[in-house]
Amino acid sequence: MKVLVLGANGFIGARLVDRLIDSGHDVRVLTRSQGKHKNINTEIFIGDLRDPLLDTSRLLEGCEVVFNCAGEIRNDALMHELHVVATNRMLEAVSKKVAENNSVHWVQLSSVGAYGSVPDVERIVTEETKVSPRGEYEVTKTVADQNILTKSKESAFTFSILRPSNVFGPGMPNNSVRQLIAIVRRRLFFYVGFNEPIVTYVHVDDVVSALLLCGFDKRAEGEIFNISNDCSLRELIEGIARSISVPAPFLRIPKFLIRSAVSILSIFTKGMITQERVNALTSRTRYPTTKLKKKLDFEPKKYVPDYIAKI
Template sequence: MTIGISGSAGFIGAVLLRTLQASGASLRLLSRHPKTTDQHTYFVADLTDASSALDGVFEGVDVFYHCAGQLSDESTMRALHVDGTLRLLDELRAHFRRNQAPLHWVQLSSVGVYGGLSNATKAVQITESSPLQPVGEYEVTKAESDQLIVQFASTEPLFSYSILRPSNVIGPTMSNGSIRALITMIEKKLFFYIGTRDAIATYVHVDDVVDALMLCGTDERARGQVFNLSNDCSFADIVNAVATHAGVKPPTLCIPELPLRALVAVLSLVIKVPLTQDRINALINKASYPTDKLDAVLGFTPRRSIPSSIPVMFDR
């Protein structure tokens, strides 16, 4: 079997690449930068550049993992997530005309396509049947990319897909600094809860994400399916685990939400405040993303505990 990957240099893509290498699969990597290796083949192209040719990128490929993504630069998100996906599908259509061989596409998406957490102050479960209400350029463009895949499948009989939507993915090489900032606040005894102590943390370990991606690429039961993936837990469990690991007393201070929001709003007019309204939303979140469908269809549940993983993962 020959596996194609876009985004193999990214946080999740790099772990997927190592896992596929260990499996002995033949790999064909779509990359912006030419490299020399005996382990796999590189196809050099830039998905954000309309003049960059994609002819032959799917040659011999049985399963294609589309992991390319842009998390920080909003100016390139549409070019990569939407236009880049559309260009790949155009080339895939031409590929099907030349080669009557099926291809299975595994799309790495995000639970962000269901919307932000600004109103998640009451317990709510977000499932694969929940409406898409993306907020923000990243989420909007990822939702559009997913829709392109579903639409393409309706017109191409040789094409099948699986879409995996993880929540906040954590791992030692993650670029997001929010977890590290949380650990520092707890270690310095500066952390406090907001409103109540019953918030839900929506994280999933990168190794669990890769395990699910592997299943989506190999198990026929995953075809035509969309899966959410999160290993939700009590936010207090994470805080207590970090505090215990750091040898400090678990924090108990709880500050009322509304006065804090008002204070942050006023201060942000004159200085840069590390605690933003969006961060407050995350710290009081009560939305959850059950993995019931992944379990029912593929027999998969996340295995890496978030409270026990975070302290040692970022141990300094």
Template sequence: MKVLVTGGAGFIGSHLVDALMERGYDVRVLDDLSAGSLDNIKGWLNHERFEFIEGDMRDPETVKNALDGVDVVFHLAANPEVRIGSQSPELLYETNVLITYNLLNAVRDSSVRYIIFTSSSTVYGEAEVIPTPEDYAPLEPISVYGGVKLAAEAIISGYAHTFGFKALIFRLANIIGERSNHGVIYDFINKLRRNPEELEILGDGTQRKSYLHVSDTVEGMLHIFEAFKKENKRVDFYNLGNDDWITVKEIAEIVSEEMQLKPAFKFTGGVDGGRGWKGDVKFMRLSIEKAKKTGWKPKLSSYEAVRRTVRELLLSH
């Protein structure tokens, strides 16, 4: 099968590319390198089964050309920064909704049979049921980021039912690991390098969320995709996360310990009752029972994933 990975030079995308190449797929990557880096995929650049296209998915022609001969699209291209929503909603719209629309329009006239989309736990908003299952409703995002992810899910579903391809949508918890270049662990490490005496923590530190290591994420995506191919559902949704969760303060403690520092913690107090920023979901843990029924489960807990990620980022930066 020939696979296109949009955003394949990014954090999760590049790990997915590694796994697909190791499994023998023909892989093409489309990435504008705004959030990704060629360094993440440099090991494959001269491989006969690998092709890289630098291009912006806001241009329909670029997307159309990238789909030539492709059977499966893993659509990971997006702006990954939740916090940008309050400053630049139009950028989030363009880099999530518009590019997805361009992709779907191009898929109509292509050989693509499957689209796999990485959505986000933020589509649930502040769920009243925790752990939150895939059939939770109503979906009420509290950030622009959550809103554009939900919009992308909806158009994918509409196009799949109308034009006859199959779509698999993953709602991801907080994904962490080597090559990540944003997020709480990355921020803490950089802050402590600048000032080892004090660590500023956004919010009140009690925010509690589920974290999944990128190795478990990619394993889950590929495992569930195999199961989905045998299903007769046109569109299906799976949460990918962890059974446990961890507070921001505990993450700060792990980062400090791994860096052999004892900084004073300075909590900003945050907004709207201790959130890190406007639109930050304070408590998030997804139900992963549906994913587990396919035979997948995370190898690392949230705590183990955090500790391993801190070590990986300290080694690589």
């Protein structure tokens, strides 16, 4: 098929392009500079997704599937413009193509952040859970999802939305995993509280595999899917310890002591210990992939404690 990938230079988008090429698809990528995209087997379209003068009609010409992997993860001020305004502009262009009797399927890479977070509570989140995003990234991604649902009803283009948890893999831009590995290596890690926390990661290769199913499997049309490969924090930490040949940590400190001391600890740990980090280290939220398995016969393949070591 003729496929358009937005965000093709990103951590997930670049891997998606490689897999699409390997599968024999004809891939067009939007990029701001000619030499930036690494895969030479793509058709390069020079432009900026945030540019209101972008020729969206020509960008979409001949494309049957659009993968929107574009995302701003650092600068809050740019998130609404990219995630909402630019996406809406593309959706309008897709609607026009469909009105001209062209078939276009839109695949949106979103985030489980759409469901918000609830610290210190055991929680199972499914695709039916009410959205309650916090933070500019999560809010703008969720607004984009809602706009896709609305516009697809108005214009009859098809869509699939994939909401991953924390995506990891070689070359990942998020340093939180590397910081965690460093703490374990220096034997400074300790467990917070006495409940069994859950960590919600998923390997980038599993996310790309799910995106491909969303793009080309008819069963995915009109659906929202969560994807995560949850495991216990203990399993993750023990996997890291094995990989760097240090003893597995076992120290546990009551949560109330950490909560009260976190402002002091953050000074000595250079921000590695914050209230948000404490929330992450005590979270008991799960994102089961039941719907992905039921609808698309898919489950994540890469067990997080084994593959986290490759970071």
